[in-house]
Structures are given as structure tokens and as C-alpha cells.
Amino acid sequence: MSVLAVAEQRDGVFRKVTYEALSEGKRLADGMGSDLVALVLGSNIENAAGELGKYGAERILVAEHEALAEYLTDQYTKVAAEAIAAENPEVVILGASTQGKDLSARLSARLGAPLAMECVAVRVENGNVVATRPMYGGKVIAEVALNGKPQMVAIRPNAMSIVETQGAGNVEKLAVDPGESVLQFVEKKLETGKVELTEADIVVSGGRGMGGSDYAVVEKLAELLGGAVGASRSAVDEGWRPHSDQVGQTGKVVSPNLYIACGISGAIQHLAGMSSSKVIVAINKDAEAPIFSKADYGIVGDLFEIVPVLTEEIAKVKG
Amino acid sequence: MEILVLLKQVPDTESIIMIGDDGRSIKTADLKWVINPYDEFAVEEALRIREAQGGKVTIVSVGTDKAVEAIRTALAMGADEGVLINDPAIAGIDGLATARILAAAVKQIPYDLIIAGMRAVDDDNFQVGSAVAELLEIPSVSMVIKEELDDGKIRCHRTIEGGIEVVEASLPALFTTQRGLNEPRYASLPGIMKAKKKPLETKTLVDIGLDASVAEQTTVNIVAMQPPPERKGGRIIEGETAQEKAAELARLLHEEAKVL
The missing domain is CATH 3.40.50.620 (HUPs)
Structure with a gap:
């Protein structure tokens, strides 16, 4: 046995x-x-x-x-x-x-x-x-x-x-006989240093509230935390982020220790893909956004004001 | 090019899913049903290949009477024919039994290429497409975001952790779709009108050379279903300035949640 x-x-x-x-x-x-x-x-x-x-x-x-x-x-x-x-x-x-x-x-x-x-x-x-x-x-x-x-x-x-x-x-x-493959390996292209969403301990995601493809504030926070950058479906549909970054029922399901949702309202299919995260933080201008009903900690405010200072404050805490 | 698309009808991803009274199935009464989003990529890719190379696109699905709508939608998008395997014996079957049924159905249809979704967003098995290829003894490549057909071969770009891998297979072959492969078209009004006249054949297990014993080979059984642990809304962090709020959040994440 x-x-x-x-x-x-x-x-x-x-x-x-x-x-x-x-x-x-x-x-x-x-x-x-x-x-x-x-x-x-x-x-x-x-x-x-x-x-x-x-x-x-x-x-x-x-x-x-x-x-x-x-x-x-x-x-x-x-x-x-x-x-x-x-x-x-x-x-x-x-x-x-x-x-x-x-x-x-x-x-x-x-x-x-x-x-x-x-x-x-x-x-x-x-x-x-x-x-x-x-x-x-x-x-x-x-x-x-x-x-x-x-x-x-x-x-x-x-x-x-x-x-x-x-x-x-x-x-x-073991004695191994792999046989002849009917497949031909051509190449592997890896983005060096990129943390894979599904394996990351910390995920920082940006949604419609990002307003465009400039994810610098989110990327800086993710980098400080050694985490991965994610995105909501609407951000991906807008072409702001690659499909491989999409978190949700029709994208990747993630369960990191910490999930920070920036400018994400919390559509049902998004919540399905991240609600098994251990700790959820939501940052959103709209106090009524459904994401706050799933978040352990929430900040109502403009992510472009909050996230950069949050990055500084977390840097201080981490020493 | 004869292209088959394996298609499943699933609840719309915006649906709220409620668990049924038996505690091991979902309530289906009020759901909106759609083509599995990954299968929609498969339909779109099949249509693009047919438009470039000529040929025929046939939709193959296992489901109940209701699944006819999903097949008709694919026909309205532009697919040529549909086959639905509908049999009372197939309720509650697992992924491998589904694959056995699809493989048996596919054997009755000529094909060069089979396209399937990498997963159905209801069962989330990530199993059926590759298992069908195994049963048909043809090559499979999963999670494909780009493909190029050339001279009887298909070159597939598949997503892996942190990047992509490029693999080539000779036809006939099967690949499963990943988000990013394409943007599925909507069915046009003339497309919807035409779809009503396109051939859609319903077959039973006996029609495809099987019987109810294929369903009895189900070895993965759902014994219980629960909603995910309820997350309660937590604390909204107050403060006069962004600085104050951010500092308090950093402190809480460090000292209380201990995730930093």
C-alpha cells in the first residue's frame, strides 16, 4: 500500500x-x-x-x-x-x-x-x-x-x-521508455522575476478604478511585498492588462495570504476567484462597492492617493 | 478542414449559485444558461480557421434538452452542424464518463482538429478535453492562447506559470482554449435566423454505440456541497488623511492579521 x-x-x-x-x-x-x-x-x-x-x-x-x-x-x-x-x-x-x-x-x-x-x-x-x-x-x-x-x-x-x-x-x-513523442517542443518563453498569480503569497489587483493601463502604483506595492499583480475582468477586457493577470471565475482562482483589491467593485465572478484568500483588503472610492462586504479591511478613498502612501507605510512596518 | 468543438452549457458566471435541498446539487430553476466561456473561445477559433481554410465546424455536446439553446447559439455564431448526446442515463456523471461519451460520439464524425475549453466553469474539472484526446489516442495541447496551422501541423502557444510554452502537433489533434485566444463574436440576427435551419441531431447513448453502463462507470461522486465560508465585511479604516488611513492599515496587517 x-x-x-x-x-x-x-x-x-x-x-x-x-x-x-x-x-x-x-x-x-x-x-x-x-x-x-x-x-x-x-x-x-x-x-x-x-x-x-x-x-x-x-x-x-x-x-x-x-x-x-x-x-x-x-x-x-x-x-x-x-x-x-x-x-x-x-x-x-x-x-x-x-x-x-x-x-x-x-x-x-x-x-x-x-x-x-x-x-x-x-x-x-x-x-x-x-x-x-x-x-x-x-x-x-x-x-x-x-x-x-x-x-x-x-x-x-x-x-x-x-x-x-x-x-x-x-x-x-526506474527503467524508462518514453517512446517517440508525437509532439514537438519548440520553445519556452519565461518572464524572469515574474511572480505567478496562482502561487503568490500576496496578490495586488487593480480593476476598473485604475482608469487605464498605467499600473505603476499597484506594481510598486506588489514589488515591495514580493507579490504578483492581478486584474479584474473589466481591466483585462479594456486591454489594460494581459489575460494571464485576470483573477475571477473566468480567469485565475487565487488564494494568497493577502489579497489587496484596488479600484475593484467586486463583481460576483471576481469575488468567486479570490474570496478564499486568507486576508482581503479593499481600496475603493465607492463606499457601497460589494467588495467591501468580503474584505477584512477596507479603505474608502482614491486608490491613486491611498496606494502610494500605503506602499510607504508598509515599507516602514517591514523595516 | 473538419473541425469539432466540444461544448458545454453552464450557468452564466454572473449567476448566484444556490445549493439544492439534497445538499449535493445546485438549484437550477432561476439560472441563466450560456455556452461555457472557454468553449465560446473554441467556437470562435474554429470559425476563424474555417474562414481561412474552408471546411466545416461541428458542435458536439453532452447535455439535456436545454443544451439545444447553447448549440443553436454556436450555430448562430456560424458553426455548421450540431450533435447533442442526450440520454436520461447521463445525469450526475463525472468528467471521465463525459469524456468517454464525447469520444464515442466523435468517432462517428470525420475530424482533423478538435477544440475544447480548457475547463467548464461549473465543474472546474480541467479534465474532459485532454481525456477525450487520450481516449481517441490523438495528441492534445492544453491552455492554448495562440495557434498556427501549417501543412498538417498545429503549433500551439500554451500558458504555463510565468510564461508560455510552444509545442507542435501533427493533425488530427485536440487543443483546449485559454482566455486570450480570441474575442468571440456575437451571433448576428441573420446568423440567428440561419441557425434555425442548420442540422442539429440528437443522439442517445445507444446511437453512439454505448449504453447506460458508461454512466455507471462514474467514480467521482459529489457527496456534499456547501457555500464557501461566509466572509463578513470587516473594518472600514477611518482617518482624516490618506496617510492616516494607510498607516493604520499597515499596522493592522502587520500586528493583527500578521500577513506582512
Whole structure:
């Protein structure tokens, strides 16, 4: 019996959600009286893989092949499916990142396995996973029961805590046959230094109240906080911000420790996408804006006056 | 180019969602229903490809009688034909069972390219499109914000954390849409008139070579639904000046909320 956590790395560096998946997997394994096994796919990753023992992995299965240097859906699906079939775990847990979503969807179909996506809590009842997951963009919190083997759980980034528990961490290299890919990797373009919205601890968002594409005040505050910049749908529709910045039911769902909404009135679809944030701050000229009914702290005022001084005051507090 | 669009009808995202008396479904009576926004991107992209290359756009949906409206809307936007899989057995099925039904339906239709939304904004499964491709044993690329077709190949720009990745696949292939791919057109009045005469076929599970057992293979069951924890409006910070308010907020975030 085991819980298998699929680790995700990019260019040899594990993503934060990997540690979250391992920590949660360890907790589940303990509850089931079984072991946590980690599975790592990639190229030149054997050295990095040992680190996963810190998060409770008894065994670390390393599927190393130069063809796995970049994520390609079909080869990753094949290698992961074969490793999972050989290991035959009760539960497979992984992060619901863009890669984790893509991989788990195809894996679920290949393995005929039940899959709960974007879980925010997981427990095991009578050997079956019961996962808590938002639906309707966060307007509903559902509990879903999985039946079958393995039961697959993709966890939402930032929703679960990282716990260090030393496991044996024995590294085992797998015999890997990624096969020929029908996909061709062309290139990867990353914006260096950009904090990903769904992974950020702090998000500062601007809405219609920004009045244009100049987000300098919001960007400065986000930069000071080491956070990400978000936007409401209307700001994106106006072309002020890229689509990848959109927070809401039809954009990204975020659950940072701190969400600061600047000039956002709080449309239902926006609130759905950020109301699971731990602390919400709203800054808006309109005292009647619905956003204030969800905010822990609110300031009624012009964001262009408030945000720059708030940035100064926060800088003082942070020392 | 034969293009299929996998489409789902969902409650409008501006809807307030209420939980039903059984505690594990939603109240549907007063909802406004629309094409899943990500599927709307799929319809638009299919139409643009057909306009550039010729061919046919067929909408394939799993749903109840009501879903006819969503398919008609897609036909009014310009799609050519629709197929609705409507069967009493399909109530409450999970994402994988939906994918099995769609895959069976798709096998009866010629296709070069399948486009689906990356997720439906009701179940938020992010699963069905890629699972259909897996069952059809064709390549899939998810979360695509730009595509270029050339000589039997499709080059897809997909969003990843902090950037994009460019991947190429040979046709036939499936890709799922990400916000930013395009701006869907509205159905024109002549489009709406024409849509009424376009072919829309309803099929049962038996018609696509399946039976009710596909629904019984559902292994993800909703056991409870709750509204999200109620957030109460908190404190409005008072002060004479922006400076005073900002200083008080910074203090509260640091000392009370402990998030700084």
C-alpha cells in the first residue's frame, strides 16, 4: 500500500506545489498506515531528487531520460502511467499546476482512474479519498468521494501547508521508455522575476478604478511585498492588462495570504476567484462597492492617493 | 478542414449559485444558461480557421434538452452542424464518463482538429478535453492562447506559470482554449435566423454505440456541497488623511492579521 506523489520540476528545480503535494501525501499515507513514494520525471534530476526525503518520502522513484527534459504530454503520460502501474498505489497526489492539470487529465483517462482536480483538502474515509474542491469558480465548495484505484488527487497550489518530516528517501532509478513523442517542443518563453498569480503569497489587483493601463502604483506595492499583480475582468477586457493577470471565475482562482483589491467593485465572478484568500483588503472610492462586504479591511478613498502612501507605510512596518 | 468543438452549457458566471435541498446539487430553476466561456473561445477559433481554410465546424455536446439553446447559439455564431448526446442515463456523471461519451460520439464524425475549453466553469474539472484526446489516442495541447496551422501541423502557444510554452502537433489533434485566444463574436440576427435551419441531431447513448453502463462507470461522486465560508465585511479604516488611513492599515496587517 502506498501514496504516490508526482513531483514537478522545471529545469531541475522543484516547484513549491511539489512540497505541498508531498506534505499532504505524507499526511494521507500516515493516516492509511502506508508509505509515501515520490515519483520524479525529468532529465538530470537524480541529484535533486534526494531532497524529497525531507518531506516524508520513503522511496523516491526517479524516471530520468533526456527526452523528459521538457514536459511533453504524451511522453510524461506514458512514463508516469507505467511507473504508477508498477507501483500500484492507492492514491496518486500531484499539484494542479498547468503541467499537473494537463498530465493528470490524460493519466486519469489512461488509467481509468477517478480524478479530483484543484483540491483544497483531502481525507481518507474507509479507504476512499474524499476531496474538498471548489466548483463554479469557488461559489460552491463540494466534497467528492472517489472510487477505484488509484484515486487521483490534484491539489490547488497554495492551499495546503508544507511540513518537513524526514523520510528514508531511498532513491530508485526506474527503467524508462518514453517512446517517440508525437509532439514537438519548440520553445519556452519565461518572464524572469515574474511572480505567478496562482502561487503568490500576496496578490495586488487593480480593476476598473485604475482608469487605464498605467499600473505603476499597484506594481510598486506588489514589488515591495514580493507579490504578483492581478486584474479584474473589466481591466483585462479594456486591454489594460494581459489575460494571464485576470483573477475571477473566468480567469485565475487565487488564494494568497493577502489579497489587496484596488479600484475593484467586486463583481460576483471576481469575488468567486479570490474570496478564499486568507486576508482581503479593499481600496475603493465607492463606499457601497460589494467588495467591501468580503474584505477584512477596507479603505474608502482614491486608490491613486491611498496606494502610494500605503506602499510607504508598509515599507516602514517591514523595516 | 473538419473541425469539432466540444461544448458545454453552464450557468452564466454572473449567476448566484444556490445549493439544492439534497445538499449535493445546485438549484437550477432561476439560472441563466450560456455556452461555457472557454468553449465560446473554441467556437470562435474554429470559425476563424474555417474562414481561412474552408471546411466545416461541428458542435458536439453532452447535455439535456436545454443544451439545444447553447448549440443553436454556436450555430448562430456560424458553426455548421450540431450533435447533442442526450440520454436520461447521463445525469450526475463525472468528467471521465463525459469524456468517454464525447469520444464515442466523435468517432462517428470525420475530424482533423478538435477544440475544447480548457475547463467548464461549473465543474472546474480541467479534465474532459485532454481525456477525450487520450481516449481517441490523438495528441492534445492544453491552455492554448495562440495557434498556427501549417501543412498538417498545429503549433500551439500554451500558458504555463510565468510564461508560455510552444509545442507542435501533427493533425488530427485536440487543443483546449485559454482566455486570450480570441474575442468571440456575437451571433448576428441573420446568423440567428440561419441557425434555425442548420442540422442539429440528437443522439442517445445507444446511437453512439454505448449504453447506460458508461454512466455507471462514474467514480467521482459529489457527496456534499456547501457555500464557501461566509466572509463578513470587516473594518472600514477611518482617518482624516490618506496617510492616516494607510498607516493604520499597515499596522493592522502587520500586528493583527500578521500577513506582512
